[in-house]
Amino acid sequence: MEISVAAAKTNKYAISESGDTLEVVERPNGGVSVVLADGQSSGRGAKAISSMVVRKVIGLLAEGVRDGAAARAASDHLFTERNGKVTACLNILSADLQTGTVVIARNNPTPVFVATHNKIDCLNSESRPIGTSRNIKPAISEIPLESGITIVMYTDGVYNAGDRYGQQLDICTLLDSLIEDQDPPAQIIADTLLNHAIRMDQGRPNDDMSIVVLKVVAQESDQIRRMTVRLPFRATNAMIMRESFPSEDEQSLN
Amino acid sequence: MEISVAAAKTNKYAISESGDTLEVVERPNGGVSVVLADGQSSGRGAKAISSMVVRKVIGLLAEGVRDGAAARAASDHLFTERNGKVTACLNILSADLQTGTVVIARNNPTPVFVATHNKIDCLNSESRPIGTSRNIKPAISEIPLESGITIVMYTDGVYNAGDRYGQQLDICTLLDSLIEDQDPPAQIIADTLLNHAIRMDQGRPNDDMSIVVLKVVAQESDQIRRMTVRLPFRATNAMIMRESFPSEDEQSLN
Numbered sequence: 084m085e086i087s088v089a090a091a092k093t094n095k096y097a098i099s100e101s102g103d104t105l106e107v108v109e110r111p112n113g114g115v116s117v118v119l120a121d122g123q124s125s126g127r128g129a130k131a132i133s134s135m136v137v138r139k140v141i142g143l144l145a146e147g148v149r150d151g152a153a154a155r156a157a158s159d160h161l162f163t164e165r166n167g168k169v170t171a172c173l174n175i176l177s178a179d180l181q182t183g184t185v186v187i188a189r190n191n192p193t194p195v196f197v198a199t200h201n202k203i204d205c206l207n208s209e210s211r212p213i214g215t216s217r218n219i220k221p222a223i224s225e226i227p228l229e230s231g232i233t234i235v236m237y238t239d240g241v242y243n244a245g246d247r248y249g250q251q252l253d254i255c256t257l258l259d260s261l262i263e264d265q266d267p268p269a270q271i272i273a274d275t276l277l278n279h280a281i282r283m284d285q286g287r288p289n290d291d292m293s294i295v296v297l298k299v300v301a302q303e304s305d306q307i308r309r310m311t312v313r314l315p316f317r318a319t320n321a322m323i324m325r326e327s328f329p330s331e332d333e334q335s336l337n
Numbered sequence: 338m339e340i341s342v343a344a345a346k347t348n349k350y351a352i353s354e355s356g357d358t359l360e361v362v363e364r365p366n367g368g369v370s371v372v373l374a375d376g377q378s379s380g381r382g383a384k385a386i387s388s389m390v391v392r393k394v395i396g397l398l399a400e401g402v403r404d405g406a407a408a409r410a411a412s413d414h415l416f417t418e419r420n421g422k423v424t425a426c427l428n429i430l431s432a433d434l435q436t437g438t439v440v441i442a443r444n445n446p447t448p449v450f451v452a453t454h455n456k457i458d459c460l461n462s463e464s465r466p467i468g469t470s471r472n473i474k475p476a477i478s479e480i481p482l483e484s485g486i487t488i489v490m491y492t493d494g495v496y497n498a499g500d501r502y503g504q505q506l507d508i509c510t511l512l513d514s515l516i517e518d519q520d521p522p523a524q525i526i527a528d529t530l531l532n533h534a535i536r537m538d539q540g541r542p543n544d545d546m547s548i549v550v551l552k553v554v555a556q557e558s559d560q561i562r563r564m565t566v567r568l569p570f571r572a573t574n575a576m577i578m579r580e581s582f583p584s585e586d587e588q589s590l591n
Binding site: 084085086087089090092093094104105106107108109111113114115134138141142143145146178180183192217227228229255269273274276296304305306307308309310313314315316317318319324335 | 338339340341342343344345346348349356359360361362363365366368371386395396399400430434437481483484490523524527528532558559560561562563564565566567568569570571572573576579
C-alpha cells in the first residue's frame with residue numbers, strides 16, 4: 084500500500100507572502116503528518132503566526148507527542164506569546180502506521196472531506212481556532228488507514244472562494260466526480276480543486292489558499308519513498324543581471 | 338523561475354527502518370531547505386540519531402538561523418546528548434531567496450555534485466561528520482541561484498553502492514548523460530540515480546540510501562507551490578483483516 088500526500092498553495096492576489104503555512108513531517112513511529120495553519124489576516128503578520136504554530140506542532144509530533152496534545156500545546160503557546168489577541172486556524176492530518184489509522188485534528192471551522200468507498204463524509208463539527216483562550220481543544224476524528232480513502236483539507240481561502248461574486252465552491256460534488264471518473268493521483272486532485280477555487284475568485288484569489296489531499300492506494304510499485312517540492316519564485320533584478328553578466332568570482336565554488 | 342526539489346529514499350535490505358532522515362522546511366525569509374542526516378550504523382538506533390539531528394536543524398532554520406550555525410548547533414547538541422560517542426553525517430541544501438543563492442553545508446565526506454551550464458563540479462573538500470568533538474564546522478559552498486543548475490546530494494549508502502561486488506557508481510558521468518540527454522525533472526533524476534545504486538547492490542541495498550536533487554528551472558507555469566510525498570508501507574495483518582471484514586464501529590467517523 085502507499086500513502087500519498089499532495090499539497091497546492093497560492094497567495095492572496097497582489098500579496099507576495101502567503102499567511103498559510105504547511106509542513107510535512109515524518110512520524111517517529113511510522114507514517115507522516117501534514118500540519119496546516121492559517122494565521123489571522125494575510126501577509127507578513129499572518130505568516131509569522133502560522134509559521135510559529137506549525138513549527139511548534141511539527142517539533143512536538145517529531146518527538147512522538149500525540150496530535151491532540153500537539154494542537155493544544157500550539158494553542159497555549161500562541162495564547163501566551165500573543166496574549167490571546169491573535170487567532171489561527173490549525174489542521175493536523177496524520178497517517179499513523181503505529182495505530183493503522185488516519186487522524187484528523189481540526190481547530191478550524193472549515194470542513195474536511197473524507198471519501199471512502201462510495202461515500203463522502205464532511206467533517207464539519209464545531210471547532211474553534213486556537214490562540215484566543217485557554218482550554219481550546221481540537222475536534223478529532225480517527226478512521227482506519229485502508230486503501231481507497233481520500234481526505235481533503237483546505238484553508239478558508241478555498242472555502243470562501245467566489246464569495247465576492249455570489250458563488251460557492253461545492254468541493255463535495257467536485258471531489259465525487261473527480262474520484263468517480265478517473266481516481267486521479269493526489270496531486271491532480273489538489274491542483275484541480277485549487278484551480279476551481281482560483282477561477283471562482285475570477286483569477287485573483289481573495290485570500291491565501293492551500294489544499295492538502297491524502298490518499299491511500301493499494302498498489303505499491305517499489306519500496307522507495309519519494310518527495311517533491313516545487314516553489315515558483317520571481318527572479319530579482321540582481322539574479323537577472325547576474326544571469327546576463329556572470330562574474331568570474333560568482334561562478335567559482337569556494 | 339521555479340525551484341524544484343525531489344528526494345528518493347530506500348532502506349537497507351531486510352531492515353524495516355531507514356537510519357537516514359530527510360525533511361524539507363520552508364525558510365522564513367523565502368526559499369526552502371532540505372536537511373539530510375545519516376545516523377551511525379542502521380536501523381532503529383541510527384534513526385533516533387538522524388531524526389534528532391534533523392529536528393534540531395529544521396527547528397533552527399525555521400527560526401531564521403543561518404545554515405552554518407544550525408549545523409554547528411546540531412553537532413554540539415549530538416555531542417552533548419551522546420557524550421561524543423555517536424556520529425552522524427549531515428547535509429543542508431538551501432535555496433535562499435533572500436540572498437539569491439544556493440547554500441550547501443556538508444558535514445559529510447560523501448561529495449555533492451553541482452551541475453551548472455556545461456560542467457559538473459564535485460564538492461568533496463574535507464568534511465567531518467558531526468557529534469564526535471566540539472568545534473566541528475560544516476564545509477560551506479554558496480553559488481548563485483540561477484536557472485539551469487542541478488544539485489545532487491546523497492548518503493554514503495549510494496556512494497558505496499556496488500562496493501561488495503567491486504563496482505562503483507559513477508554519479509558524475511550518469512548525471513552528465515541524464516542532463517545532456519533530456520534535462521529531466523528533479524524526481525526523474527533522483528529515481529534514476531537511486532535505481533542505479535540499488536542495481537549496483539544487486540537489488541539488495543547494503544545500506545540506507547537517500548538522494549536529493551535540487552533544480553532551478555527558468556519556466557514558471559503558475560504561481561502555485563506544490564508538494565507531494567509518497568510513502569509505501571506494508572499493511573499489517575490488522576489492516577488486512579479490517580479491509581476484508583469491516584465492522585460497523587470502525588466505519589463510523591467520530
